[in-house]
Amino acid sequence: MGYIKMIRITALTILGLILFAGAAVATPEGDRKAFSDFYTNRFSDIPASDFVNGVYAIDAASRVQWEQIEDFPPYELDIDDGEVLYQAPFANGKTYASCFGDDLSVIRGKYPNWDADKAIVMTLELAINNCREANNEKPLKYKKGAIAQLSSYIAMQGRGNSINVVIPADSSAAMEAYENGKEFFYSKRGQLNFSCSDCHMSNSGNKVRADLLSPALGHTSHFPVYRSKWGGLGTLHRRFGGCNKNVRAKPFSAQGEEYRNLEYFLSYMNNGLELNGPGARK
């Protein structure tokens, strides 16, 4: 048995013993409150709801530039393309509505969720490709292009709804996925040995070279995102991969288990915040 597996089993056994002993153990809701409180304490004049705007909630100068961009945002062209893609029927005559339903405004808010049948975290982008494959269409690549445009159209339609990620009480597998995402967020990785929390929690608001580190609270609310750096639209998992590369950690596959579990955890941390995608960022 691998060395890592042995340690993992030991750690879980210890956790189990603690639970058995009745000590206080973190629940997702407890996690979420502690997470949110961390940021509202660190940035004390910013209400939790503002964090969906990332650095623009905490830095006045860049907010001015961002508001000017939002006046006529670059992702508008992508939303239009996304609408065309979404409404176009598949070769078999069916449309995306046959998978997602007729009410466009509720689609974005349904993801990510725990898919009990497949026993995995289901994301919007994965659901889009599942829909395509169910209708004999080729799947799309997950980081940019058509998948991002479709996602941007759906995100726009879902703006204003509250994030409400559910971890079904009767599913230990769902809880495990949440815990895996949580562990990923707080684990150091890469040659530079940074965890997501090192930059986006303990150093949020500080600078890394010329950029401000955004708070992790609100991170998932505004995807897909038009990044000036990319000169285009990209998905959440594209951003995860880029961040991992930044600390010299080999990125995981977009829509693979690691990033879907991370999305599950991060989105849960944003429960109660408003969906405001697609977003524009530096």
Add this chain to the structure above:
Amino acid sequence: MAGIKAKAKLKGDAVKVKALMKHPMESGLRKDKKGNPIPAHHITEITLLAGGETLMTANFGPAVSKNPYISMIVAGPAKGDELTIAWIDNKGESASTEVVVK
């Protein structure tokens, strides 16, 4: 629509016209992965017209990046007037769209 989105709003004496233009804006200085130069393909001129009369001309060059955004403030048009924004690029391709002043 041809890849231009435009908005025009009257504020006081002047109309602010904003346009987002879909265009690769290739400078001609870049090279592809094999080292071959990517030919220049960028907007060279943008024109704003009202009733067939040119209100403003902008000369764009290779230094402007992809999908450019332009904001113009012009005096003259009134609410309800229809304006036209058009661009032409170095390959001779062009696009235009109409926008009503709000």
Add this chain to the structure above:
Amino acid sequence: MKMMKKITLIAIGLLISVSSSIAIADAKSDAVSACGAAENARKAAAQAKMEWTTTGKLIKAANKAIEKGQFDKALSACNKAKFEGETSVKQAGIELLAWNSRVPN
């Protein structure tokens, strides 16, 4: 005597060329086995989900160097890559227990 000197010279020449090709063969096999060990370490890091972007790059560069006959360069790169792979596995082990300390409560 001239014949003896000729034979001696030829024998010495042969000895030098054989021993230097043995040395080259040694350098090459050292590099190749170091890169084999490095690749194993990289795979272990990948298995632990902690592979660094730098490790694979080092091994790739080292393999190219072997092709060009730059065995010392390859050996050094692969030793470094092996160290990286092993450190990645250690990092994974440490983080398994350390991550929880960063969670706010």
